[in-house]
Amino acid sequence: MTKTPSAARLAAIKALLFALCLVPFALYTQRWFDDALGANPIEAITRGSGDWTLRFLLITLAVTPLRKLTGLNWLLRLRRMLGLFAFFYASLHFTTYFWLDQFFDLQSIAHDIMKRPFITVGFSAFVLLIPLAVTSNNYAIRRLGGRRWQSLHRAVYAIGILAIVHYWWLVKADILEPMIYGLILAALLGMRGWWREQERRRQIAASMPRPMPGGKVIPLVAKSPR
């Protein structure tokens, strides 16, 4: 079952996934124009774009574990698009705040970023996403070299944690939802930690000289016969 789809098939899968990733955006846009976002549409848009940023971050972070568990290596080919959609929804989230919520009031925004920890954390996560989005292309990978590109993109782990903290700190009392997202993130990062530890142990074991089976045991202290 680990057959890699053909190039044409993969292109079709990608096109379908692209359309699917746009569904939340389309739904919110429709509800906005239908005036169907409730009494406080700006809040609904802010929350919706934030929710979907977090979901796409988690989906992107789920690709590697899913690939390892299923052996479907081609899933990796979808990861860039998913990550870029996380950035797309993050940009919408930020724009909603910047434009609809604050109405370009730079002083108030600067004040918020400096003074409100949950905004500081959310803004940091967004800023950290920018270099990742900018380098999500083959040219950047070639330019940076695979190893450097990979270590840069490990920043997504920190971004995931910052995003959870951002959500956790903004809720008033009901932490159920941020906790659920947090547990999913912990599982996704925990699997990576576990695999890395396994890998480390394997390497240590491989580099150690093994005791020869059936070899003689040499006593450390020669006993003199009585």
Next chain:
Amino acid sequence: MRILRPSDILPSEITPRALFEDRRRFLLGAGATLAAGAAMWAGLPSEARAAAAKLGPLARSPFSSDEPQTPYKAVTTYNNYYEFGTDKEDPAANAGKLTVRPWTVRVEGLAGKARTFDIDDLLKLAPLEERIYRLRCVEAWSMVIPWVGFPLSALLRQVDPQGSAKYVEFVTHYDPKIMLRRPVLDWPYTEGLRIDEAMHPLTLLTLGLYGEVLPNQNGAPVRVVVPWKYGFKSAKSIVAIRLVDKEPRTAWNKSAPSEYGFYSNVNPNVDHPRWSQATERRIGEFRKRPTLMFNGYAEQVANLYQGMDLRKSF
């Protein structure tokens, strides 16, 4: 989305809510009428709730604001009533399970004539007034709501509070069978006021809005409305009012003492630790507007807090 600018509409010019709510049905019906040439729209099955009981006659109050009122639909679908769920739409979806008859309110504690009031007696205890108040939520949004009720002082006077009664505690209904069981807050939700705040003529024992009995999600059948304080101070679905000598603990204060003080007066100069209170979004408006000291009721209530440091007593 169209953003409408509030205009200066006289209350008398506002489309009656029943008609407004029925506009879709009216249009559908009008279309059907034109098409079929038969006046039958009134016979279409109603999708709306059962007609709420009208309250009246209602006296007008000099404390009423003349600002444009927040539409009934927003007032009744965008609620914080955590017992019925923590999302804004949850109370409207879930509060239908609340049984509001029979209902009694115990008025007890340091009172000469403590007793229990039936909800139907409360409705007749004092002349009902319409009070159009601004409501400012601690989450930095606001509404203008035509409440119906009478001053809480009228009820408290009935029980003859003793001199030692310095505070009033409100205990609200909690039924785990129909309400949230997760301990998001320490149920039952309790709130409190200083006795002079409770006796202040602006503090309204509230039984209705938009001329009708309170919808469940707005705290039926009886709640309190304290317009110069953040909305959470205005306890909903009250079952007991206690006259006490010590400052009572309150639900949000227990949850996060550094964020929600006992007083919780609307104050643009004292930020919530996690967000600014300088501005607010009036529901239905696009741009934020500046928040007013004591939610615009400074003239009536500022004297209650003379000599107090409102940064410390937030």
